[in-house]
Amino acid sequence: AQTVTQSQPEMSVQEAETVTLSCTYDTSENNYYLFWYKQPPSRQMILVIRQEAYKQQNATENRFSVNFQKAAKSFSLKISDSQLGDTAMYFCAFMKLGNNDMRFGAGTRLTVKP
Amino acid sequence: GAGVSQTPSNKVTEKGKYVELRCDPISGHTALYWYRQSLGQGPEFLIYFQGTGAADDSGLPNDRFFAVRPEGSVSTLKIQRTERGDSAVYLCASSPSDPANYGYTFGSGTRLTVV
Numbered sequence: 001a002q003t004v005t006q007s008q009p010e011m012s013v014q015e016a017e018t019v020t021l022s023c024t025y026d027t028s029e030n031n032y033y034l035f036w037y038k039q040p041p042s043r044q045m046i047l048v049i050r051q052e053a054y055k056q057q058n059a060t061e062n063r064f065s066v067n068f069q070k071a072a073k074s075f076s077l078k079i080s081d082s083q084l085g086d087t088a089m090y091f092c093a094f095m096k097l098g099n100n101d102m103r104f105g106a107g108t109r110l111t112v113k114p
Numbered sequence: 115g116a117g118v119s120q121t122p123s124n125k126v127t128e129k130g131k132y133v134e135l136r137c138d139p140i141s142g143h144t145a146l147y148w149y150r151q152s153l154g155q156g157p158e159f160l161i162y163f164q165g166t167g168a169a170d171d172s173g174l175p176n177d178r179f180f181a182v183r184p185e186g187s188v189s190t191l192k193i194q195r196t197e198r199g200d201s202a203v204y205l206c207a208s209s210p211s212d213p214a215n216y217g218y219t220f221g222s223g224t225r226l227t228v229v
Contacts, residue, residue, distance in 0.1 A: 004156075033214050043203060045157070045220035052214075091156050093217075100145055100213055101170055104156035 004094050006105035013082045014113050020067075021077045021108045023092030029053075031097035034068065034075045039089040039107070048090070051075065082112045116140075118221035120206050126227045127196055135191040135224045139208030145169075146189050147218060148181055149205040157205055163189060164211065196228045 003026045013019035025034070036048040051059045051068050058066050063080045079086055092105040119138040127133050139146050145164050149157035159173040163183045171181070178196075183189040193200055203225050207218035 006156075035217050037217075037220075042222060043205075043225075044222045045205065045207070045218075047217040047219075050215075050217055095214065097214070100162055100164070100209070101147070101159050101173075102213075102218060103159065104149075106154075106156045 004092050004103055004105035006092055006108050008108045009106070010109045010111070012111040012113055013079075015082055015084060017082055018078060018080045019082055019110065021079075021090050021092075021110065023075045023077070023105060025073050025075065025092070025094050027073070027094065027096070029096050033095045033097070034066075035093040035095070035102070036064070036066070036075075036077045037091045037093060037104075038086075039091060040087075045091070049077065079110075084112050084114060086110060087112045118206055118208050118219050120204075120221035120224050122224060123222065124225045124227075126229060129196060129198060129228055131196055133193050133196055133226065135193075135204050135206075135226070137189045137191070137206030137208075137221060139187065139189070139206070140219055141187075142210075143208035143219070144186070144211045145209045145213060146183060147207045147209075148189070148191050149207070151203045151205055151223070153202075160191070193226075196226075198228045201226055201228045 032053045034051045037045045049061045067076045089107045093102045095102045121136045147162040148160040151157045161171040166186045178194045180192045203223040205223045207220040
């Protein structure tokens, strides 16, 4: 079974600064996908960024980027130029290739302070 | 529809009662997923459908929980003899048959409170 660990229950950052959220996972698989989801108070989970394990290049989406370290089984999320609207719960998730069920970590609550 | 719709958004029920939670996925999405999210936790997998059939129901906690998707579109999660420990947000998501490229699209969930 795959497990996803987010070791930071809460983080805070000043507006316009950069913050990094940590995620590690445990798997014996070689091919898989990793995701970061954002969950604002509205409860709807929103996909932030995804990474294929077979790609060495780190994924980037505007202000969001990842640091994917496959050997270390680490997948951290960097948010640059933090905005007040980034305040939310952030969940790291793992999905094995060919298996549709996605497994989530416990989440990190991020607060962006003005 | 434009997004995944879940109804009701909130449900309060008495211990021992039966409840049904509804999920209306994005049109054309063949896969549909149910997750349960307890306070302060990440979503916990319950079941997923590929078309009308349950492809994996290994996350259902016990036989009081059951889900159907009779026409391959709308799904209903059914909970019998509810217990206070069933209180949580129940999230539904849908995706194309292979979600690897786009992940899931989630609804806003149903908050179930058992009193």
